[in-house]
Amino acid sequence: MSTQRWMSIHFFSFFLTWGIFLPYWSGWMIxxxxxxxxxxxxxxxxGLVVRGVSTLFAFPYxxxxxxxxxxxxIMGIGTLVxxxxxxxxxxxxxxxxxxxxxxxxxxxxMPALDSVAGVLVxxxxxxxxxxxxxxxxxxxxxxxxxxxxxxxxxGDEIIFWSLLCGVIGFVSLGFVQTPMILSEKPPMDQPKKxxxxxxxxxxxxxxxxxxxxxxxxxxxxxxxxxxxFLQEIQAPTYLIGFIINIAxxxxxxxxxxxxxxxxxxxxxxLLTISxxxxxxxxxxxxxxxxxxxxxxxxxLHALSFAMAHYAFMKYLIKNxxxxxxxxxxxxxxxLALSWSTAVFTILGGYLYEIEPKxxxxxxxxxxxxxMLLALxxxxxxxxxxx
Numbered sequence: 001m002s003t004q005r006w007m008s009i010h011f012f013s014f015f016l017t018w019g020i021f022l023p024y025w026s027g028w029m030i031x032x033x034x035x036x037x038x039x040x041x042x043x044x045x046x047g048l049v050v051r052g053v054s055t056l057f058a059f060p061y062x063x064x065x066x067x068x069x070x071x072x073x074i075m076g077i078g079t080l081v082x083x084x085x086x087x088x089x090x091x092x093x094x095x096x097x098x099x100x101x102x103x104x105x106x107x108x109x110m111p112a113l114d115s116v117a118g119v120l121v122x123x124x125x126x127x128x129x130x131x132x133x134x135x136x137x138x139x140x141x142x143x144x145x146x147x148x149x150x151x152x153x154x155g156d157e158i159i160f161w162s163l164l165c166g167v168i169g170f171v172s173l174g175f176v177q178t179p180m181i182l183s184e185k186p187p188m189d190q191p192k193k194x195x196x197x198x199x200x201x202x203x204x205x206x207x208x209x210x211x212x213x214x215x216x217x218x219x220x221x222x223x224x225x226x227x228x229f230l231q232e233i234q235a236p237t238y239l240i241g242f243i244i245n246i247a248x249x250x251x252x253x254x255x256x257x258x259x260x261x262x263x264x265x266x267x268x269x270l271l272t273i274s275x276x277x278x279x280x281x282x283x284x285x286x287x288x289x290x291x292x293x294x295x296x297x298x299x300l301h302a303l304s305f306a307m308a309h310y311a312f313m314k315y316l317i318k319n320x321x322x323x324x325x326x327x328x329x330x331x332x333x334x335l336a337l338s339w340s341t342a343v344f345t346i347l348g349g350y351l352y353e354i355e356p357k358x359x360x361x362x363x364x365x366x367x368x369x370x371m372l373l374a375l376x377x378x379x380x381x382x383x384x385x386x
Contacts, residue, residue, distance in 0.1 A: 003125045003179050004132060007117055010072075011136035013173055014109050017166035019140035020147060020159060021106070023244050027227045028159040033095060037228070041349030043096050044224055047103040048342030056334035059108045063326035068116050068182040069174070075112060076171040078105030083164050107338070109170075111329035114313065116182060118325040121317055123181055129313065134255035137306075141248035148241025186323060207377050208315050209335065211271050214370035215308040216336040218278050218363040220344035225352050225359060232356050235291045243294065247301030254302040258310050267318075268378030270311035275371035277303025279364055286361035304367075312336075340366075 026040045035043070062071050082101040089098045117133070120126035143162070150158045230240045262270060281300035284293055312332060320328050344366065351359040 003120055004127065006176070006179060007120060007126055007132040008135040009176075010113055010116075010170075010173060011132055012139040013166075013170045014113055014139070015136035016139035016143045017163055017170060018110070018136075019143040019245075019248070020163045020166060022223055023144065023227050024147065024156075024159045025163075026224050028156050029095060030228070031156040032160070033090060035092060035095065037225075038349060038353065039092055041224065041345060043092070043099050045342040045345045045349075046096060047099040048338045048345065050100045051103040051107045052334040052338035052342070054104045054108050054334075055111055055330045055338060057330075058104070059111060059333070060327040060330040063112075063115065063330075064186050067185050068112070068119070069178045071112055072109065072116075073171070073174045075105045075108050076167065076174065079109070080164075080167050080171055082106065083160075083167060086160060106167075107333070110337070111326070111333040115326040115329045118313065118317055118329070119181065120179065122325075125179060125181065128259050129317075130255045130258035130310070134252050137248050137252040137255055141245040141252065144241045144245035144248065148238065151241075152238055202319060204377060204380060205315075205319070207373060207380075208267065208271070208312065209331065211275070211370050211373050211377065212308050212312045212332065213336040213340045214366040214373070215271070215274055215278055215304065217340035217344045218282065218366035218370075219305060220341045221282075221348035221352070221359040221363055223341070224345050225348060225356070229352075229356050229360075230291070230294065233289055233291055233294065235294075239291075243291070243298065246295055246298035247305075250299045250302035251306040254306040255310070258306075262307075262310065266378065266381045267311050267315050268374060268381045270307055270314070271374035272371060272378055274303050274307040274311065275367055275374050277307070279367040279371060282360045282363045282367065286357050289357045 026044055029035055029040050029043065030037060059071075062074065066074070079102065082098065082105055085098040085101055086095070089095045113136075117126060117129055121129055126132065143166070147159065147162060150162070226244060227240065230243060231237075235243060277300045281297045281304050284297040284300075316325055316328055344363065347362060348359040351362045
């Protein structure tokens with residue numbers, strides 16, 4: 001099996017499960033476990049805190065001691081055990097414990113796969129990151145279409161069993177032949193100075209990190225309340241899955257052309273465009289809270305999420321040595337995809353209970369500052385090139 005195909009299959013398999021978990025998990029707990037929106041918000045926010053700790057400390061620690069192949073197996077099996085723990089969980093406390101256990105392992109697979117991709121690109125074994133990453137988006141959108149049909153037939157309980165089966169499938173990929181470089185254990189004599197703080201001494205790392213933190217945090221309301229917001233604005237049940245997956249279709253299109261169309265764009269330009277697109281997305285949903293405009297705004301996910309992620313990956317590949325990429329990914333995942341999202345999930349939940357559309361406009365508290373900072377970074381890049 002070629003390295004390109006191996007990477008594509010792993011992205012596809014993981015994001016197949018992520019397409020179940022991200023849009024539907026809060027709704028599943030609310031509908032099948034009988035908890036309130038605020039309780040689900042608190043559970044998911046605390047889960048994100050655990051996720052941040054795991055990706056910032058546990059993931060880099062294990063990355064420095066075990067091979068990438070073994071790391072994927074550990075996190076996959078841990079995820080499977082955590083999901084089984086949901087079966088007997090029926091109270092707020094037990095659901096909180098199960099969700100915390102899940103966030104300890106499951107989201108770590110995302111930076112692990114991106115780290116693997118970064119290593120393979122730097123070692124010239126993976127030619128097109130975007131081409132493999134688009135298969136992750138294809139997995140995400142395909143399961144969304146299927147889940148919509150089956151929830152209509154069998155109810156929201158199917159969400160849990162679908163996630164369980166998907167994770168079993170991902171764990172089974174551990175038996176597939178892996179690129180040799182991923183089976184190599186990291187050297188144990190790495191300099192002690194290679195700590196987390198070293199990244200903040202790399203030129204402009206702090207600025208780029210703050211920008212992507214703000215851009216990714218702005219998705220908190222959409223990730224946690226997009227599903228129930230569509231119900232609120234009376235979207236037909238059979239269309240909700242499709243509407244959610246418009247965002248991922250846009251993401252697929254972006255990643256399929258990113259290496260060709262956006263490779264020559266500077267990192268600052270990519271981040272600026274992402275911030276503009278993200279601001280427009282949340283303003284549209286607030287001003288026009290109806291199904292058609294929400295669906296149109298979903299196409300901006302290609303800018304608000306995909307372009308920001310692509311820009312950060314481009315920064316890492318250009319500026320970070322490959323053996324330090326897992327630590328940098330851990331910082332990104334913890335701060336941009338976990339803790340900041342946890343904070344804005346709580347804010348979004350508070351605004352949602354006042355007025356659902358307020359939770360979306362509240363996200364420009366992230367996107368406007370991100371746009372201004374991206375313009376500052378773009379200016380630094382331009383002055384460097386003069």
